[in-house]
Every structure is written in structure tokens, then in C-alpha cells.
Amino acid sequence: MKQFNNETMTNFTMEQSNTNLSFYSLSKSDLLEKLQTKDSGLSESEAAKRLETHGANKLTSKNKISPLAMYVQQFKNTLTLILIASALLILFIYFFGEKDPSDLIEAGLILAIVFMITILGFIQEFKAEKAIESLKKLLAFKAKVRRDGVEKEVDVSLLVPGDIVILEEGLKVPADIRLLEVFSLSVNEASLTGESVPGSKNPAELSGNQQLGDQKNMVFSSTAIASGRAIGVVVRTGDKTEIGKIAQSVADTVDDPTPIQKRLDTIGKLIGYVILVICAVVFVFIMFFAKEFASEPLLQRIIHSFIASVALAVAAIPEGLPAVVTISLALGTQRMLKKNALVRKLNSVETLGSTDIICSDKTGTLTKGEMTVTSIYYSGHLYEVSGTGYDTEGEFTDGKQKLETLPFRMLLEAGVYCNNAKLTNQGTIMGDPTEGALIVSAAKANILAERGHESKPLQAAYPSTPPPAGGSAQGKNVNRVSEIPFSSERKMMSVVLKQGDKYIVYTKGATEVVLEHCYRQRHTEKELPLIAKDKKEILQINHTLSTKALRNLGFAYKVLTTAEFEKQKGKEKELEKGLTFLGIQGMIDPPRIEVKPLIEQCFESGIRVIMITGDHPDTAKAIAGDIGIKGDVLTGNELDKMDEKSLAKVVESIGIYARVNPNTKLRIVAALQKNGHIVAMTGDGVNDAPALKKADIGIAMGITGTDVAKEASDMVLLDDKFSTIIAAIEEGRGIFHNIRKFVLYLLSCNLAEVIIIFVGVILFQDLILTATMLLWINVVTDGIPAVALGLDPAEKGIMRYSPKAFQTQIIGRRMWFEMVIFSIFISVFVLGAYMLNLHQGTQSAQGAAFTSLVIFELITIYLIRSNYRVSFFSNKWLFISIIVTLSLQLVLIYTPFLANLFGLGQIHSQDWIFIFLASIWLYIAFQLIKEGLNLLPFANDKHEKELLASQTKIR
Numbered sequence: 001m002k003q004f005n006n007e008t009m010t011n012f013t014m015e016q017s018n019t020n021l022s023f024y025s026l027s028k029s030d031l032l033e034k035l036q037t038k039d040s041g042l043s044e045s046e047a048a049k050r051l052e053t054h055g056a057n058k059l060t061s062k063n064k065i066s067p068l069a070m071y072v073q074q075f076k077n078t079l080t081l082i083l084i085a086s087a088l089l090i091l092f093i094y095f096f097g098e099k100d101p102s103d104l105i106e107a108g109l110i111l112a113i114v115f116m117i118t119i120l121g122f123i124q125e126f127k128a129e130k131a132i133e134s135l136k137k138l139l140a141f142k143a144k145v146r147r148d149g150v151e152k153e154v155d156v157s158l159l160v161p162g163d164i165v166i167l168e169e170g171l172k173v174p175a176d177i178r179l180l181e182v183f184s185l186s187v188n189e190a191s192l193t194g195e196s197v198p199g200s201k202n203p204a205e206l207s208g209n210q211q212l213g214d215q216k217n218m219v220f221s222s223t224a225i226a227s228g229r230a231i232g233v234v235v236r237t238g239d240k241t242e243i244g245k246i247a248q249s250v251a252d253t254v255d256d257p258t259p260i261q262k263r264l265d266t267i268g269k270l271i272g273y274v275i276l277v278i279c280a281v282v283f284v285f286i287m288f289f290a291k292e293f294a295s296e297p298l299l300q301r302i303i304h305s306f307i308a309s310v311a312l313a314v315a316a317i318p319e320g321l322p323a324v325v326t327i328s329l330a331l332g333t334q335r336m337l338k339k340n341a342l343v344r345k346l347n348s349v350e351t352l353g354s355t356d357i358i359c360s361d362k363t364g365t366l367t368k369g370e371m372t373v374t375s376i377y378y379s380g381h382l383y384e385v386s387g388t389g390y391d392t393e394g395e396f397t398d399g400k401q402k403l404e405t406l407p408f409r410m411l412l413e414a415g416v417y418c419n420n421a422k423l424t425n426q427g428t429i430m431g432d433p434t435e436g437a438l439i440v441s442a443a444k445a446n447i448l449a450e451r452g453h454e455s456k457p458l459q460a461a462y463p464s465t466p467p468p469a470g471g472s473a474q475g476k477n478v479n480r481v482s483e484i485p486f487s488s489e490r491k492m493m494s495v496v497l498k499q500g501d502k503y504i505v506y507t508k509g510a511t512e513v514v515l516e517h518c519y520r521q522r523h524t525e526k527e528l529p530l531i532a533k534d535k536k537e538i539l540q541i542n543h544t545l546s547t548k549a550l551r552n553l554g555f556a557y558k559v560l561t562t563a564e565f566e567k568q569k570g571k572e573k574e575l576e577k578g579l580t581f582l583g584i585q586g587m588i589d590p591p592r593i594e595v596k597p598l599i600e601q602c603f604e605s606g607i608r609v610i611m612i613t614g615d616h617p618d619t620a621k622a623i624a625g626d627i628g629i630k631g632d633v634l635t636g637n638e639l640d641k642m643d644e645k646s647l648a649k650v651v652e653s654i655g656i657y658a659r660v661n662p663n664t665k666l667r668i669v670a671a672l673q674k675n676g677h678i679v680a681m682t683g684d685g686v687n688d689a690p691a692l693k694k695a696d697i698g699i700a701m702g703i704t705g706t707d708v709a710k711e712a713s714d715m716v717l718l719d720d721k722f723s724t725i726i727a728a729i730e731e732g733r734g735i736f737h738n739i740r741k742f743v744l745y746l747l748s749c750n751l752a753e754v755i756i757i758f759v760g761v762i763l764f765q766d767l768i769l770t771a772t773m774l775l776w777i778n779v780v781t782d783g784i785p786a787v788a789l790g791l792d793p794a795e796k797g798i799m800r801y802s803p804k805a806f807q808t809q810i811i812g813r814r815m816w817f818e819m820v821i822f823s824i825f826i827s828v829f830v831l832g833a834y835m836l837n838l839h840q841g842t843q844s845a846q847g848a849a850f851t852s853l854v855i856f857e858l859i860t861i862y863l864i865r866s867n868y869r870v871s872f873f874s875n876k877w878l879f880i881s882i883i884v885t886l887s888l889q890l891v892l893i894y895t896p897f898l899a900n901l902f903g904l905g906q907i908h909s910q911d912w913i914f915i916f917l918a919s920i921w922l923y924i925a926f927q928l929i930k931e932g933l934n935l936l937p938f939a940n941d942k943h944e945k946e947l948l949a950s951q952t953k954i955r
Contacts, residue, residue, distance in 0.1 A: 022209075022210075023178045023218065023235045024178065024205065024206045024210060024215045024217050024218050025205055025206055025207060025208075026178075026205055027205050028180055028203075028205075031178055031180075031233065032233065035161060035162040035233055035235065036162060037162035037163075037164065037233060039146075039164065039180075040146055040148070040149035040164070041145060041146030041147050041148070041149065041163060041164040042147060042160070042162050042163055042164075043147065043148050044147050044148060046162075047147060047158070047160050047162075047163065050160035050161060050162060051158060051160050054160055054161060054237055054238070054240075055237075055238055056157045056158070056238065057156055057157050057158065057159040057160070057174065057175055057237035057238050058156075058157050058238055059238065059239060059243070059244055060238075060239055067122075067126060070122060070126060071118065071119075071122045074118035074122050075118060084110075084111070084114060087107040087108075087110040087111045087114070088107075089303060089306075090104075090107040090110075090303065091104070091107045094107070105901055109772040109775075109901060109902070110771065110772065110775070114775070116779045141155075141156045141171075141172060141174065141707050141710075142154065142155060142156065143155075143156050143159055143163075143165055143171075143174040144165065144166040144168070145159070145163050145164060145165050145166070146163075146164040146166070147163075151166065151422075151430075156174040156175075159174055159175050159234050159237055160234065160237060161234050161235055161236065161237060162233065162234060163175075163233070163234040164180075164231065164232075164233055165177055165231070165232055165233070165234060166229070166230075166231055167185070167219065167225050167229060167230045167231070167232060168225060168229050168420070169225050169226070169227050169228060169229065169485060169685075169686055169706070170224075170225060170684075170685055170686040170705075170706020170707060170708050170709065171224070171225050171706060171707045171708075172222060172223070172224055172225075172707035172708065172711065173187070173219045173220060173221055173222065173223045173224070173225065174221065174234075175221050175234045175235075175236060175237045175241060176218065176219075176220050176221055176234070176235050176236035176237075176240075176241045176242060177218065177219050177220075177232035177233065177234055177235065178217060178218055178232055178233050178235050179201055179202075179203045179217045179218065179219065179230050179231070179232040180203055180230075180231050180232055180233060181203060181230060181231040181232075182201050182202060182203045182228070182229075182230045183228050183229045183230065183480075183482065183483040183485070184200075184227065184228035184229075184482070184483055184484055184485050185200065185201040185225065185227070185228035185229065185230045186198040186199060186200045186201065186225075186226045186227045186228060187199060187201060187219050187223050187224065187225055187226060188223060188224045188225075188226045189212075189213070189219075189220065189223045192212055192220055192222075192223060192242060192243065198226035198227070199213070199216070200216070201216050201217065201219065201230065202216045202217060203217050203230075204216075204217060205217065212242060219232065220241065220242045220243065221236075221237075221241040221242065221243045221244070222241075222243045224686065224707070224708045225686070225708075226686060227485050227487065227686070228483070228485050229420065229483065229485070275754055278754055278757070278758050279309035280309070281758065281761070282305075282309045282757065282758070282761055282767075283305045283306065283309040284305075285761045285762075285765070286301070286304060286305040286309075286761075286767075287301055287302065287305040289765055324742060324746070324786050324787055324790060325739060327787060327790065328735065328738055328739060328742070328787075328790030328791075329349050329350075329735065331790065331791060332349055332731060332732075332734070332735040332738075332790075333349060335731055336349075336727070336728050336731045336732075337718075339724060339727040339728065339731065340702075340717060340718040340719040340721070340724045340727075341715055341716075341717060341718070341724050341725075341727060341728035341731070342702065342715065342716040342717075342718055343714070343715050343728075344710075344713060344714055344715060344716065345714050348697055348714035348715055349732050349735050350732075350736065351678060351696050351697055351714075351732070352680075352697060352715075352728055352729050352731070352732025352733070353729065353732040353733035353734075353735070353736040353803075353806035354678045354736075354803055354804075354806040354807040355607065355678045355679070355680045355696065355697055355729055355732075355803060356606060356607055356608065356677055356678050356803035356804070356807075357607065357608045357609075357610060357672055357677045357678070357679045357680070358602065358607060358608070358609050358610065358680045358682075358725060359610045359612055359665070359668060359669065359672075359679060359680065359681045359682065359695070360609060360610070360611060360612065360682050360722060360725070361611075361612055361613065361682045361683065361684065361701075362589075362611050362612070362613035362615065362620065362623060363433065363434075363551075363589055363613065364433065364589075364684075364701065364703070364704055364720045365682055365701070365717075365720055365721065365722050365725075366591060366592065366595050366611060366623070366627060366722050367589040367590060367591050367592060367623065368589060368590055368591075368592055369433050369589065369703075369704070369720060370388075370389045370390065370433060370589065370590075371433045371434050371436065371437035371551070371587045371588070371589045372385075372387065372388050372389060372437055372440070372587055372588055372589075373385050373437050373438065373440070373441035373585050373586065373587045374550065374586060374587060374588050375545055375550060375584075375585075375586035375587075376396070376408055376411065376441075376583065376584070376585055376586070377538075377541050377542075377545070377583050377584040377586070378407060378408035378411050378522075378582070378583035378584075379407065379408070379522065379523045379524055379583070380523070380537075381398065382541070383396055383397065383398055383403070383408065384396070384397045384398075384399075385397075385441060385444065387440075387444060390423065390427050390428060390429055390436060390437075390440050391427065391440075392423075392427075392440055392443035392444055393444070394440075394441075394444040395444070396444070396445065406445055407524060408583060409445065409447065410522070410557075410582060411522075411555055411582045411583045411585065412438075412441060412442040412445050412447055413442065413447060414506045414508065414555045414557060414582055415438030415439070415441065415442060415508065415553075415555065415585060416438065416439055416442045416447065416448070417480075417495060417497060417506045418493060418494065418495050418506040418507065418508045418555070419435045419438055419439060420432070420435060421433075421435035421436045421438075421439060422439070423436065423439045423440065423443065423448075432704075433589070433704070434551070434553070434587070437585075437587045438508075438553075438585060441585060479497065479498050480495055480496070480497055480498075481496050481497070481498045481503070482495065482496035482569070482575075483495045483496070484572050484575065484576065486509070487687075488614060488660075488661040488685065488687055489661045489663075489687075490509070490513075491509050491510040491513045491614065491659075492507055492508060492509020492510065492513050492514055492517075492576070493507070493508055493509060494506065494507040494508075494572075494575060494576050496565070496575065501561070501562050502559055502560065502561065502562070503559070503560040503561075503562070503564075503565040504557060504558070504559050504560070505557060505558045505559075505560065505575055505576070505579070506555070506556075506557050507555065507556045507557065507576055507579055508553050508554065508555050508556075509553065509554060510552075510553070510554065510614075510616070510659070511538065511539070511542040511552050511553070511554035511584055511616075512539060512542065512554075513554075514554035514555070514556050514579070514581065515530075515535055515538060515539070515554060515581060517556065517576050517577060517578075517579045518530050518556050518578075518579045518580060518581040519578055519579070519580075520579075520580040520581070521534060521580060521581040521582075522580055522581065522582045522583070527580050530581055538554075538581070538584070541584065542554075542584060542616065543616075543618055545584070545586040546615075546616040546617075546618030546619040546622070547618045547619075547621075547622055548586075548588075548622065549588060549619055549622035549623050549626065550586035550587060550588050550619060551586070551587050551588070551589065551615050551616075551619055552584050552585070552586045552587075552616065552619070553584065553585050553586075553587075554581065554582075554583075554584050555581075555582040555583055555584070555585070556579035556580055556581050556582055557579065557580055557582060558578060558579050558580055591623060591626050591627045592721065592722065592723070594723050595627045595722050595723070596626070596627045596628050598722060598723055598726050599627055599628045599629060600628055601726070601799055601800075602726070602799075603628075603630070604800060605799055605800050605801060605802060605803070606802045606803050606804070607729075607803055608631075608655075609629055609655075610629070610631070610654065610655055610656070610657065610668075611623070611624050611629050611655065611656050611657070612657045612660055612664075612665060612668070613656075613657070613658055613660070614658075614659060614660060614661075615658055615659070616658065616659065617633050617635055617656075617658040617659065619658075620633065620656050620657075620658040621633050621656060621658075624655065624656045629655050629656060630655050631653060631654050631655015631656060632653050632654050632655065632656070633654070633655075633656040633657075633658060634650070634654045634656070634657055634658075635657075635658050635659045635660075636657070636658070636659045636660040636661055636664045637659065639657070639660070639664055639667065639668075640664070644667075644670070644671065644674075647667060647668075647671045648671045648674050648675060651668065651671040651672055651675065652675065661687070663687075663690075665681065665683065665688060665691035666690050666691045666694055668691075669681055669691050669694045669695050670694060673694075673696070678696045678697075678803065678807065679695050679696050679697070680695060680696065680697035680698075680699055680725065680729075681694075681695035681697070681698055681699065682699045682700075682701065682717075682725070683698070683699070683700060683701070683705070683709050683712075683713075684700065684701040684704045684705040684706060684709050685706055685708075685709060686706055686708045686709070688700075688709050688712075689708050689709055689711070689712035690712075692709060692712040692713050692714075693712045697714050697715060698712055698713040698714045698715070699713060699714070699715050699716070699717060699725060700712070700713035700715070700716045700717070701716075701717055701720045702716045702717050702718040702719065702720060703718075703719065703720045704720060705720075715728060726799070729799070730794050730798060730799050731794060733794060733795075733798045733799070733801070733806055734792070734793065734794025734795065734798060735790075736806050737792070737794070737795060737798070737868055738789065738790045738791075738792050739790070739810060740810060740811075740815070741789050741792065741864050741865065741868070742786045742787075742789040742790055743810055743811060743815075744811075744815055744818060744819060744864055745782075745785075745786060745789060745857075745860060745861055745864055746782055746786055747811075747819050748818070748819045748822050748823045748826070748860060749777075749781070749782055749823075749826075749857045749860065750782070751819060751820065751823040752822075752823035752824075752826040752827050752830070752853070752856075752857075753769070753774060753777065753853070755823060755824065755827040756768055756769060756827050756830050756831060756849070756853070757769060757774075759827065759831060760831070760834070763831075764834075764838075766842065767846075768830075768831070768834050768845075768846060768849050769846065769849060769850055769853070770846065770902070770903060772901075772902055772903075773846070773850045773902060776892070776902070777850075777853065777854060777857070780854075780885055780888055780889070781853075781854050781857050781858065781885055781889075782857070784881045784884065784885055785858065785861055785878065785881045785882060785885060787881075788875065788877040788878040788880070788881040789861060789865075789875075789878055791875055791877050791878065792865070792868075792870055792874070792875045792878065793870060793874050793875065795868045795869045795870055796869040796870070797869060798869075814933055817933055818929065818930075818933065821929050822860070822925075822926065822929060825922060825925045825926075825929075826853070826856050826857070826860070826922070829852065829856060829918040829921070829922060830849050830852050830853045830856065831849070832914070832918070833845075833848040833849050833851075833852040833911065833914055833915070833918070834846070834848060834849040836848070836910075836911075836914060837849075837905070837908075837911065840905065841905060842905075843903055843904060843905035844905030844906060845905070846903065846904065846905065847893065847899070847904035847905040847906070847907055848905075848907060848911045848914075850902075850904065851889065851893055851907055851911065851915070852911070852914070852915050852918065854885070854889050855889075855915050855919065856915075856918070856919070856922060858882055858885060858886065859919050859922060859923075860922075861878070861882070863922070863923065863926045866926075867930070892904070893907050894907075
């Protein structure tokens with residue numbers, strides 16, 4: 001690799017800083033010279049230097065919030081600001097009025113606890129932000145480049161000007177790139193030009209001043225390759241790209257709250273309005289009726305009334321719910337990540353648990369994704385191929401007899417020529433597994449090794465031998481000059497190879513589709529007419545192989561003179577007309593061993609699994625039978641003849657869709673959703689994007705999936721396994737349950753506090769709990785355990801529940817009943833503790849009520865958890881949080897200085913006895929409430945009845 005001196009690099013850097021440089025007007029040689037690169041690409045050392053000079057290939061973030069700003073945002077809560085203002089008002093009166101030490105203590109406590117509240121909120125938000133950010137980094141896209149003459153994959157952020165990049169269908173364009181070679185390339189540039197139809201590209205240089213949409217030899221960062229392939233050189237990266245110019249003037253998009261957060265925020269506001277009314281009553285009572293403050297001056301009474309009512313509001317309103325939900329969702333997605341499910345959007349977690357239909361691709365998801373050619377049909381004979389996976393060791397047999405010479409070499413060579421995959425020296429495949437299987441079958445015949453290209457297919461980048469007029473590959477200097485890419489709609493792919501003054505067209509695809517383009521067939525060393533009887537026989541063989549779960553590809557070819565090629569050049573239908581049929585390669589992709597029991601589990605819990613594949617119906621039916629997928633078979637052609645109404649009727653009985661295209665997927669999703677289903681859809685191709693977006697959960701393949709599919713998805717499978725989908729659904733259900741647990745816990749506790757204060761004001765004309773006590777409970781007793789509760793593991797047997805049990809609101813009818821009744825019981829016991837100690841003075845009574853409320857709320861956590869099949873010690877963080885909370889409470893009540901600060905009287909042994917006995921009654925009351933609500937039909941909505949039925953079933 002040529003090395004450049006510092007002066008050259010300086011000139012290069014200055015040129016690259018000029019983003020208006022017209023790269024589209026340069027010839028290929030001038031372009032490579034200007035960028036100081038060549039066809040084999042940069043060296044790794046040169047790329048490292050340029051990366052240091054130009055920076056990472058990513059856009060500068062505009063809205064990244066600093067930790068300090070994040071903390072300041074915690075003070076934007078209106079009630080928190082009012083509380084701070086109250087504390088400052090107390091301090092003002094203390095310094096400029098009567099210097100009552102109790103005022104100073106109260107103001108200090110209020111400010112200290114407000115500080116604790118804001119710190120807790122900051123920690124929650126910071127953790128959630130970091131968790132979400134780490135998930136985003138994991139979805140960094142890869143680019144295929146040439147470095148040191150070798151193709152490799154690197155992170156898009158590491159691209160530099162001068163890198164030679166290989167672009168393929170489905171990829172996002174990683175930088176601004178000038179095209180050098182193009183194979184039927186079309187690009188969707190709607191994000192830049194507004195043109196919704198993909199535009200074709202051409203590598204030829206352009207003259208004059210061209211607008212972006214007219215720069216046909218350029219592709220731009222963040223656009224998408226709709227079809228075809230290309231090779232190009234990076235000319236601009238990061239903020240210097242065209243999309244970077246736009247991004248510099250537009251701030252990053254702010255993530256919207258998830259639906260759960262919005263619903264809880266609405267509930268919080270509703271409860272808040274009710275509490276504000278109660279606070280107003282408390283204010284009026286303290287102002288005009290409270291004996292404790294009756295002798296104080298008017299201004300002092302106003303201040304005390306104001307502080308007490310505001311403190312009650314801050315303590316009682318569940319303003320921390322959205323933060324707890326966010327961190328629960330974020331930590332849940334990290335647990336999913338450990339199971340190879342990367343969730344791109346937090347709100348997807350809410351939908352996962354309620355999914356009742358999974359539409360899954362077959363290859364690589366339900367099957368291993370390691371295609372192996374096992375059967376070959378050529379010239380009226382069936383041959384067998386041994387070996388598995390991508391191991392190139394194997395034999396060809398005619399029955400039981402090993403073949404010494406292969407009559408079908410041309411068929412094997414066709415599979416290599418009409419191919420974009422590569423077999424690496426490590427025995428892995430770069431590219432499509434189906435194309436990889438064709439390379440391996442040729443390697444077993446030593447076709448690759450004979451030409452000195454053991455790890456490379458015979459294609460444009462690697463000159464090899466074309467078939468001469470007679471057909472077999474024996475000459476030299478083969479180059480691919482054209483490619484008609486495979487698409488799900490066409491179901492075939494063709495390439496044109498040039499050798500001397502002749503051109504050879506190779507085609508592969510679905511056997512029945514390829515046959516439609518053939519009028520002759522290859523028979524031993526001759527070409528014979530392809531009559532109806534022959535076609536029937538070939539289709540019968542294809543059917544026979546398909547019933548054995550083989551995926552079959554038909555192959556054909558034709559030879560053109562230069563004049564014939566020039567006449568047909570650029571005309572896809574003409575190039576693929578009048579072919580000679582070569583034969584069939586049948587390959588198997590065995591089902592994953594773990595899939596069958598998982599599908600049985602899905603059907604048992606009411607989740608339907610539907611298989612969608614481009615394979616022949618017989619192949620699809622055979623695989624479906626092996627793995628336990630139930631239902632009828634429907635082909636893409638049959639579906640296309642149905643209107644939406646007819647499809648919505650039959651879609652309930654279909655378990656297998658064969659020979660489908662991406663548009664079919666979209667219609668399937670729409671029909672299922674129309675019938676009220678929550679649909680998860682898998683996909684990996686460009687044209688799968690609409691279906692992935694339409695589905696309730698769009699699932700892209702992390703290994704074989706295109707960038708476009710990943711961008712359109714809600715979740716990415718990092719291992720492409722069906723088992724990962726089930727693991728993600730299980731985790732999603734667990735998260736849904738956890739959110740319900742801590743929502744019920746927080747709201748029950750807050751409601752109990754409000755009842756205690758309100759009833760205390762009415763009955764005793766006094767505050768049973770002071771503002772500082774309520775704030776302590778809000779931070780210590782409610783906040784810490786609630787976050788830990790969100791880390792509970794999924795309930796045992798949760799996948800056996802009906803999906804309908806997870807299609808309810810977070811707070812259903814039953815939860816409202818539980819919340820109100822349970823909070824009443826807690827309030828009664830706390831008021832009882834207060835009354836039993838009232839004869840010893842207000843502080844003793846308040847201390848007993850305060851301590852009993854803390855204990856009862858901690859017990860409530862485990863009572864709520866008892867509704868779910870989780871063991872007592874399964875959540876170590878919850879157990880630790882309970883121990884920490886109890887320890888802090890004991891330190892508070894038994895440390896004289898702290899007890900005096902909070903105005904707590906001594907806690908006696910009889911108080912602990914009362915708390916113990918009340919806790920037993922609380923447990924009994926909880927069981928009675930639960931059983932009573934089970935017997936009341938009006939107390940449960942239809943989804944909660946489904947949950948009860950599921951719990952009864954598995955218990």
C-alpha cells in the first residue's frame with residue numbers, strides 16, 4: 001500500500017474539508033488519485049491515521065443532556081418548588097421574626113428530604129438513560145470494506161474518506177459515497193430528496209452543476225439500498241455528509257414517553273387533583289380549627305397550614321411513578337439483551353407480553369439457517385450429496401455408488417457463478433446461507449480449489465473460466481458484466497458473464513419460475529427441446545424433493561453473441577428469456593431442536609405460531625409438520641386473489657404461508673390485526689420493512705437482517721433464533737407484572753397516607769403524621785423498595801398464561817378495588833396505633849403511627865408479590881432494600897437526636913406487639929380481599945378474569 005507524507009495528508013485533509021467538492025464530476029482515476037486510494041482499499045494503518053484526522057463517522061449529538069442538567073430537571077416539579085419556597089419562608093420568619101428553634105429544624109428537614117427526593121429521581125433517570133444509551137450503541141451498523149486488499153466488516157463509525165465500500169440490497173448507506181461499479185443498483189433517497197420511488201444509479205462521471213437528486217453516481221449517508229449491488233469510495237463522513245449538514249441545523253429528536261408512562265402520568269394527575277382538594281381541607285382545618293396552632297399569630301398559622309398541606313401533596317402524589325417505570329423498562333431490556341433480544345424501543349416491552357400471534361420466517365429462525373445441498377437432479381437422474389453445514393468434505397453418489405466423474409459439473413458451476421456469498425477460510429459463510437450452500441456443494445467437487453480460489457466464488461471480482469459455446473467452464477478471463485438481483489417478487493436471480501466475444505447468462509430461482517423462462521434443457525452434453533412432458537417430470541421431481549423438506553433451486557443458462565447481448569442489454573425480460581434448463585439443487589435446512597417444544601408451549605398458552613416462507617408449499621408443510629405448526633397452507637398466489645374481507649375470514653385457519661412476497665406479509669398482518677390480534681412479525685429483507693412497521697412487534701434478524709429491516713423493527717434478534725422470541729415474550733410478561741406490582745404498591749400506600757391524614761384531621765383535629773414524616777416515607781419506604789420490586793424475575797409458568805391476561809390496562813378494575821380496600825385496612829391499623837398511644841402524648845402517638853405505617857407498607861410489598869409465583873428470596877435487591885429501609889427506620893426512632901428532629905416519642909414494646917398482631921390481621925385481610933374479589937364478577941374486567949383462569953389452570 002502506498003504511503004503518504006505529511007504534506008500530502010495535509011492537502012488531502014484540506015480538500016476533504018470542502019464539502020462542496022464535485023466528486024460526481026471526476027473520472028474514476030482522478031477520483032482515486034484525489035482521495036489517495038485504490039481499488040484494493042486503504043491499509044489499516046492509513047485508515048487509522050485518517051480516522052484520527054477526520055473523526056468518527058457519526059453525527060454530532062445536539063441534545064445530550066449533562067448529569068448536572070439532569071439533576072436540575074428534578075426541581076421542575078411544581079410541588080417540589082412550592083415545598084422549597086415554604087422552607088425558605090420558614091427560614092425568613094426565623095431570621096426576621098420570632099427565633100423559634102423548631103422552625104429552623106422543620107425547614108432544615110424539609111430541605112434535606114427534598115434533596116433526597118431529587119437525588120433519588122436523578123439516580124433513577126441517570127440509570128435509565130445509561131441503560132437506554134448502551135442499547136443504542138449495541139445496534140451499531142456494520143459496513144463491508146476493502147482494507148489491505150481483503151474484504152471485511154467494520155463499524156460504520158470507523159469509515160474514513162478513501163475507504164472502498166461494498167454496498168448490497170438492504171443496507172443503509174454508511175457515508176457519502178461515489179460509485180465505482182454498479183450492478184442494477186437502485187436507492188431510496190426520500191430522506192434527502194423527498195422522492196419516494198427508488199432511483200437507479202450509474203457510475204459514469206457527470207458534468208455541470210447537479211442537484212442531489214440528479215447525482216446518479218453518488219449515494220448519500222442514511223439513504224437505503226433498495227435493490228442491486230455496488231462498489232464505491234467514501235468521499236465524506238460524519239457531519240460533512242449531506243445528512244450531516246441537515247442534522248447540524250436540527251436538534252436530535254427527543255424520545256416521547258412510552259404509553260405506560262403516559263397512562264400513569266394521567267392517573268397521577270387525576271389522583272393529584274383529588275389530593276389537592278384534601279390538602280385544601282387540611283389547610284382550612286389547621287388555619288381555623290387546629291388546637292395546636294390556635295394561639296399562634298395569623299401569619300404563623302398561615303405558614304404552618306401552607307407547609308403541612310403542600311408537604312402532604314408532595315408525599316401523597318405518586319410523582320415518582322414515571323421514573324420507576326422508565327428504569328424498570330430499561331433494566332428489563334438489559335435482561336432481554338442477555339438473552340440475545342435487543343429491544344430498540346421501550347414501549348415495545350409493553351406489547352411483548354400481550355402478543356398472541358407470532359408470524360415467523362422459516363429459514364434461520366425456525367431452522368438452523370445452515371443450508372446443505374443433499375440432492376441434485378440433472379438430465380433425468382437424482383444424485384445424492386453427503387456432508388453437513390459448511391464443511392466442504394463430501395461425496396456425490398448415484399444411489400450407493402460413488403461418482404468418479406460428475407456429469408453435472410456445469411450445474412455446480414452455475415450455482416457458484418450466480419452467487420454473491422463467500423466461503424471464508426474459517427469455514428463460515430459471508431452472505432446468504434442458501435447461496436453459501438451452493439458454494440459448498442461446488443467445493444465438494446473441487447471446482448473452487450482447481451482454480452486456486454478455495455475460499456472465493458467464481459464471480460466478477462475473481463477472474464475464472466466461462467463456458468464456451470459448448471457450455472462447460474474451461475477458458476479464462478471471465479468477468480461479471482451485469483446482474484439482475486433476486487427479489488421476493490421475481491423469485492429468481494440472473495448474472496451475465498463475459499468471455500472473449502461471448503456472453504453467458506446464468507439464472508437461478510424457484511424451479512417452477514425458472515422453468516417458465518426455459519425452452520430447452522441440458523441433457524448429458526447436449527441441449528434438447530423442453531416439452532410439456534419434460535416440464536411435468538421436472539415439477540414432479542421438485543414436488544418429491546419438497547415433500548422431504550428440501551428447498552429446491554432450479555438453474556438455467558444461455559449463451560449470447562456480442563450483438564445479441566448488446567440488443568438485450570438492460571432489458572431484464574429479454575435476458576431471462578429463452579433459457580436452457582440445467583437442473584435442480586435441493587438443500588435442507590434442518591429445524592432447530594429446541595423449536596418444537598417451544599411451539600407446543602406457545603399453542604398451550606394460546607399463542608399461535610404461523611410460518612411464512614418463500615419455499616414450495618410441500619417443503620413448508622413438511623418442515624411445519626416436523627416442528628408442530630398447525631393449520632392449513634396458503635400460497636402467495638392464492639392469497640393475492642382474495643380481497644381483504646375474504647382474507648380476514650380465512651386467516652384464522654392458516655398456519656403456513658408459502659411462496660409469499662413481502663407485500664403478502666403486510667396483508668397478513670393487517671388481516672390478523674383487523675381480527676383483534678396482537679401480532680409479532682419477523683423479517684430480514686428490505687421489502688419486509690412495511691410489514692415490520694405495521695406489526696405490533698416488528699422483529700428483525702440480527703445476523704441475516706438488513707439495515708433497513710433493523711431500522712423498521714421494534715426488536716432485533718442477535719442470534720436469529722425463535723427461542724429468543726419466546727424468551728423476550730416471557731421477559732415482557734414479567735416486566736408487565738412488575739409494573740403492576742409497584743403501581744399497586746405505590747398507589748395503595750399513597751392512598752393510605754391520604755386517608756390517615758384526612759381522617760386524623762376530622763376525628764382528632766390534629767396531624768397524625770407530620771410533613772417530614774410523610775416525606776421520609778415517600779423517599780425511604782416507597783421509593784427504594786419500589787425500584788427493587790421492578791427487578792422481580794418473571795413468574796414461574798408465566799408462558800402458560802393466556803395472552804389476553806396481558807392485554808389489560810396497567811390499573812384494571814380489580815386493582816382499583818384492591819387499592820381502595822387495602823389502603824383502608826392499612827389506615828385502620830395505623831389509626832389504631834395512634835389511638836392506643838394518644839394518652840401518652842401527641843409525639844408518642846405520632847411515633848407509633850409513623851413506625852406502624854412504615855412496617856405495614858413493607859409488608860404490603862410481599863403481600864402483593866404473593867399474588868405471583870415468585871419465591872420469597874428470588875429478588876435479592878428487594879430483600880436488601882427491605883433490610884436497608886428497616887435499618888434506617890430503627891436508626892431514626894432509636895437515635896434520640898434524630899427522633900427529636902422528627903418529633904417522635906418513644907416506641908414501647910407494646911407498640912411492637914400491636915404491629916406484629918396487626919400484621920397478621922393485615923395478611924388475613926389481604927387473603928379475604930383476594931378471595932372476595934375472585935367471587936365478585938363486577939370486580940374483574942374480562943382480561944383480569946382471563947388472568948384468574950390462567951392462574952387456576954397452572955396451579
